[in-house]
Amino acid sequence: MPVEAFSAGQQVTAELMLMLVRDFSVNVLLGQPTVVPPLPLLREARRRDPGLRIEKIVYGGTPMTESDKQWLREELGTRSITSILAANDGAQIGYQCERLGGTLHHVNDDYNLVEVVDEDGVPVPDGETGHLLITAMQKFEGPLIRYRIGDVGRVTVRDCSCGVSGRVLEYLGRSDGLLKFKSATVHHGDILAALEQFQVSQLQAELTTREGTETLVLRTESRVELDPATLRAALADAFPALSDAHLYDDGLRMFELVVECRPEGGLDRNPVSGKIRTVIDRRLS
Structure with missing residues (x-):
């Protein structure tokens, strides 16, 4: 340009x-x-x-x-705030016009063939969530075929009011953003969306074990001062898996939710990329 x-x-x-x-x-x-x-x-x-x-x-x-x-x-x-999607090895995947909001993106079908598949690599029907695979259509340095980029999403077909018709990808974040604990699964992006009302900008989730209790620590960043107890109550109401409903009659606690509220810039960032590590599972270490 x-x-x-x-x-x-x-x-x-x-x-x-x-x-x-x-x-x-x-x-x-x-x-x-x-x-x-x-x-x-x-x-x-x-x-x-x-x-x-x-x-x-x-x-x-x-x-x-x-x-x-x-x-x-x-x-x-x-006036204009738009997102683009790309992979380090496969370049452009999708773009957001001014009529698409949230995490919706028009798919660059002429540059990358995007597939949404299950755990075994089998394509799922439109509208269902799965892992994203890309096949580069214009990568001449070397073949990139059905490359799993580590993200999840779902694809639908629509006529956008911007004038572009075709496939639209809803980007749902990293595949490692799935939080699995006490036989439940919650996605990092869903928790962040639930905290939108509190003006939370960044969210880090850490799964760990404290004194034999499985513990989920949620750390937030916001430009406003937040009350951890208020956020904790809101999350427990929005996600039953985060509530105290898992207490046994004898008072044995099998899970604990901890919320830490930090000011803007309070979370550790990668010194090179500047990104925040969104999900940490210390139960594996």
């Missing part, structure tokens, strides 16, 4: 961002929600310059919560 682009990588700072906007009229930002938009860099830049405006945000890598999108629209005047 005939546009000026400035690559800052992982070394971007609030000062650099403000300089690019001021001196080069940068109006589009590409990045990962955990690194650039909107946590915590843009908030710091906005604090230093209340007049900061970013017209468009294109992000990928991890989903962005609706509360963060709302902050971008209200505080930075952002």
Whole structure:
């Protein structure tokens, strides 16, 4: 595209961002929600310059919560916030037009053949959740056939109001985002969605054993101060598997839910990618 682009990588700072906007009229930002938009860099830049405006945000890598999108629209005047999906080895998978919300994406069928399969690699019907496989249609360096990218999702066919008809992929996150405990299964993305009302931006889930009790520790990040007891009660109400219904008559506790609320930027991030490790299972160590 005939546009000026400035690559800052992982070394971007609030000062650099403000300089690019001021001196080069940068109006589009590409990045990962955990690194650039909107946590915590843009908030710091906005604090230093209340007049900061970013017209468009294109992000990928991890989903962005609706509360963060709302902050971008209200505080930075952002008009367009869209997501792209890609695999390190297979490049583009899907893109989000302005009419698709949440984690829905148009599939790049001309670039990658996307399949949704079960545990044995058998395709599942449209609308059912499964593992994502890609076959690269334009990768000339070497074949990439039915490559499991480690993500889960489901595909439907629809006529989008943007004018594009065809397959739409609902991206549901990493396949290792499944939390299995006490004969129950809960997905990391579903828990994060349930916490949307509390303006939670990031969620880390850790499964461990404490004094013989299976324990799920949920750590949240938010720009507002949160009460762990309130979040815990809301989650127990939304997910029966997270409630105290598993206590035996003799008081034996087989499972415990712990909620830790941290401020923005309070979770540990990978020093290279800037990503948060969303699911940790220490029962395997």
